[in-house]
Amino acid sequence: MPGLRPHRYPKHVAQAVTSKGQLTACSAEILVSVTMADPTVVVDNLHVVYRVYGAGGNKGTAATSLMRLLKRQRRVSIREVHAIRGISFVVNHGDVVGVIGRNGSGKSTLLRAIAGLLPAERGAVYTSGQAALLGVNAALLDDLTGERNVVLGCLAMGMPPGEVKSRFQQIVEFSGVGSFIDLPMRAYSTGMAQRLRFAIASAKSHEILMIDEALATGDAAFRTKSHDRIKELRNEAGTVFLVAHNLGEIEQSCNRVIWMEAGQILRDSDDVPGVIDEYLAATGGEPRERERARL
Numbered sequence: 001m002p003g004l005r006p007h008r009y010p011k012h013v014a015q016a017v018t019s020k021g022q023l024t025a026c027s028a029e030i031l032v033s034v035t036m037a038d039p040t041v042v043v044d045n046l047h048v049v050y051r052v053y054g055a056g057g058n059k060g061t062a063a064t065s066l067m068r069l070l071k072r073q074r075r076v077s078i079r080e081v082h083a084i085r086g087i088s089f090v091v092n093h094g095d096v097v098g099v100i101g102r103n104g105s106g107k108s109t110l111l112r113a114i115a116g117l118l119p120a121e122r123g124a125v126y127t128s129g130q131a132a133l134l135g136v137n138a139a140l141l142d143d144l145t146g147e148r149n150v151v152l153g154c155l156a157m158g159m160p161p162g163e164v165k166s167r168f169q170q171i172v173e174f175s176g177v178g179s180f181i182d183l184p185m186r187a188y189s190t191g192m193a194q195r196l197r198f199a200i201a202s203a204k205s206h207e208i209l210m211i212d213e214a215l216a217t218g219d220a221a222f223r224t225k226s227h228d229r230i231k232e233l234r235n236e237a238g239t240v241f242l243v244a245h246n247l248g249e250i251e252q253s254c255n256r257v258i259w260m261e262a263g264q265i266l267r268d269s270d271d272v273p274g275v276i277d278e279y280l281a282a283t284g285g286e287p288r289e290r291e292r293a294r295l
Contacts, residue, residue: 040208040239041091041114041131045123048084048106048113048263083109085263086123091256096230096240098250098272100279101260107243110260111210114241129207132157134197146172146181146188146196153200167203174229175199176222195222202229209233210241227253247276247288 084106091097099107112118114125115133140149150171154164172181175196180188188196201209211230230240230253244250250257250272257275259267267275273288280287 038093039090040093040095040128042126043087043089043110043114043123044126045086045088046084046110046113046120046125047082047086047122048109048118049121050081050083052079052081083263084113087260087263087265088123089258089265089268091239091241093239094234095256096234096242096254098254098257099241099243099260100245100247100250100257100276102283105260106263107260108212109263111212111241111243114208115210127208131208131210132201132206133210133212134201140185140193140197142186143184145184146177149185149196150181150200154203157201157204157206159204171199171203174202174225198226198229202226202233205233205236206238208239208241210243212243213245223249247280247285251276251288 087110099110101107109118111133113120114127115131116125117133141152144152147168150168151164154167154171155161159167172178175181175192175198177188177192177196180192185193198211201211227249230242233240240253242250242253254272256270257267257272258265259275259279267278269275276288279285
């Protein structure tokens with residue numbers, strides 16, 4: 001399969017057999033998907049668990065903490081949150097996948113797991129290239145100017161210095177921050193910082209680009225530019241994941257939608273308007289008036 005790195009796919013996906021020589025349901029579905037298309041992301045029975053230290057007086061002293069480590073004892077105040085519960089899917093080149101769901105359903109956790117920022121408790125995520133995560137918490141250094149953040153961000157994405165220099169003005173113009181580019185980031189409004197993050201991340205064609213609420217702010221003109229850039233990324237054979245509570249953004253930008261609830265997938269379909277209507281009906285949202293909603 002062109003473009004894939006076979007060593008990054010698990011043996012049971014490559015072989016798709018159990019110890020009895022039979023296809024498992026999960027692996028069989030993945031095997032069909034990867035042999036029928038050009039996959040960039042394979043999520044195979046993924047589980048992600050957060051371990052949260054509870055508040056209260058059960059913190060102990062340094063000596064008792066050391067004894068727990070030596071005895072391999074867990075602190076009783078640790079609470080486990082099963083954020084992702086055994087989900088599987090395959091995404092192909094050219095797909096723009098919207099991920100929707102209530103707060104706490106696991107959307108952002110899924111993106112962070114695909115980006116390699118969170119370890120899998122069980123299962124695995126396999127990608128054909130480096131996944132770039134653009135979110136509202138993406139790192140921009142407050143004490144540096146916007147100009148320095150642009151340069152550092154582009155270099156971190158692997159751009160050669162000459163390309164950074166040639167694309168710098170285009171990035172600034174796309175973000176719309178104007179003369180603020182010479183000021184420290186702490187002088188930026190939230191919307192300005194988010195626009196600059198998007199401009200930096202979208203300056204380079206990513207094989208896998210994940211956008212977490214990055215289009216939630218900005219005026220209509222910037223949202224239109226963002227939509228156009230996502231389309232360009234898709235046409236450049238990239239794969240895009242988009243998490244947004246603004247369902248209009250999902251419907252306008254995506255050709256596939258995943259609806260998550262309590263860490264599981266309720267719907268995974270290319271009928272984006274249909275799934276959005278189901279989601280609104282289930283969550284008590286107002287039905288979309290599409291002729292008015294389109295930009």
